[in-house]
Amino acid sequence: MKDRILIIEDSEEIVKLLKDILTLRNFEIEYVFNGIEGISKVKENLYSLVILDLQLPDMDGFNVLEEIKKINSSLPVIVLTGFGTTENIVRAIKMGAEDFIEKPFEIEKFLISIDNVLKTLKLEKEVSKLRMIESILELNKSIITLSEPETLFDRIVSILENLYSPEKIGIYLYEQESKRFLLKKSKIKKLQKLTLFYPEKEIFPYFEKGNIVFLDETSGLNEIMIFLKGKEKSLGLISLSFKQDRKIKEEEIKFFTSLAIQISIGLENALLLDKIQESYINTIASLVKSLEAKDKYTKGHSEEVAKYSVLIGNNLGLTTEEIEILRDSSFLHDLGKLGIKDDILLKPTKLNKNEFDIIKQHPIITVEILSPLNLPKEIKEACLYHHEKIDGSGYPFGLKGKDIPLYAKIIAVADAFSAMTSDRPYRKRLILNEAFEELKKNAGLQFDEQIVEVFLNSINKIKEVI
Ligand SMILES: [Fe+2]
Structure with missing residues (x-):
């Protein structure tokens, strides 16, 4: 032509x-x-x-x-x-x-x-076409693989940053109850501020004509907003701010529009996934409860293990996020027992070797049940290794010392202490001092020495849990 x-x-x-x-x-x-x-x-x-x-x-x-x-x-x-x-x-x-x-x-x-x-x-057109195709493919990957909202936001921010290098990027989700667009993810160059939310009343009129609006800010930046619309409702918006001398080209606007559609699809999927994940976790939580309720001896065990683990975690100075991982892992650690027959699980007498070999599979079954979930790998590892011992005599893999993750070592102490201080069909519970002695005796062999020490230093709090 x-x-x-x-x-x-x-x-x-x-x-x-x-x-x-x-x-x-x-x-x-x-x-x-x-x-x-x-x-x-x-x-x-x-x-x-x-x-x-x-x-x-x-x-x-x-x-x-x-x-x-x-x-x-x-x-x-x-x-x-x-x-x-x-x-x-x-x-x-x-x-x-x-x-x-x-x-x-x-x-x-x-x-x-x-x-x-x-x-x-021509060169610019080719390059920008290539970059756009690349971004669409990258975004598509996130949409197809059903990412969580957080992962999708990260992907969107990095794509927009690479393509346009704006001064500010803000991803807002629409909250039905408050009728506001709330900031969920942002990236800003230094000295810039981001609006934390936009009331629906202010924003909707702008979008009556189309998916994209341009706003002049008093800060000397041009702001472009991309509206994100789901099948039936508003999902949110993305705001990009540029210096005033940065001209936005026509192809860029066209690209923004098609990007908005893609992002909306991805976001809708991600929000759905979030809901599915939440309901899956709720189902699992009720499964754990029903599992423990079958047996009067283990009723409330996971909850107790979670409390002891958090106690140890706090004394070790773990961060809030780490404590959260520890609590979830403790709560889920024995989930795999769901996959073990009741006649072994609830057997009132000591287990024979074959039966014990079957019981030894429960950490692996736990991880299998959790595998469809996008949980942090630390949770899955904590569950998988909670029966490993420092001297390598544990199961299912016989890991030793520092090869065992910290969360698993904490749960091992909390789990053993909770078991020792509860009645079992074949034995009475130990009194506190006996249980403490048992932990001390096995520190460095079965349990991590530092964790036992930290745990024994919190006697008063342990009593509160009991
Ligand atoms: Fe266990």
Whole structure:
């Protein structure tokens, strides 16, 4: 397809000269002799390039340039003038002109300029097309693999950052009850602030016409908002802020629009996944309870283990997030017993070797049950290794010392203490001091020494739990 060039020039002589030369060079040429017609041509047609004279009979050439860039900021313009002062050149370039040519001009130079502008434009288009395709593919991957909202937000932020390098990015989710768009994820360059929420009343009117709105902020930034709409309801919005001199190209707007649709699909999936995961966890929690309720001896065991574990975790100085992982792991650690027959699980007498081998499978079964969930791997590991012993005599893998994760070592102490201080069908519970002695005796063999020490230092709190 031929490149189409529009010439806006009042001199018939120059128009004829350019037209003849450029037609010979296989360009398609259109021309007008004034600014107003030039602007309406740009509005109605697609050109590869505009050649614009700054001295026109009806309008100042700079105003024409401004209008053209407003209509299509990515349309290249080569400016022609008889008065090429530095001031004019700088002004035209600042306003987005791609090149500046003084009259009278040498034809060869002119052709080189046109060639360069068109080559750069094509290259830019190719590169930006490639980057966009890459981003869409990357985003698609997250959508297809059903990421959690948090993972999807990270992906979206990194894609937008790489593509547009905005000053600020904010991902907002719409909250039905408060009727507000709440900030969920953000990335800002230094010294910028982000709005924490937008009330629905302020935002909805902007989106009546379409998916994207432009807001001028008093901070000197341009803000673009992309609306995210699900099948039946508003999901949220993404806000991108740019410095005012960063022109947003037409293809970028088109891309934002299609990105908004993709992100909305991904977000809807992610929110659904979050709900599914929540209900799966609730189901598991009730399973743990029902499992323990079958046996009066283990009723409430996991909850007690969780309390002892948290006690140890706090004394070891774990962070809030780590304590959370420890609590969840403790609560879930024996879940795999669901997969073991009741006649073994509830056997009132001591287990024989075969039966014990079956019991030894429960940490592995726990991890199998948890595998569809996107839980932190630390939780799965804590459950898998909670029967490993420091001296390597534990099960299911016989791991030793520092190969056993900290969470598993904490649960091992909490689990053993809870078991020792509860009645079992084949033995009475130990009194506290006996249980403490048992822990001490096995510190360094079965249990981690430091964990036992920390646990024994909290006697008063242990009594509270009991
Ligand atoms: Fe266990």
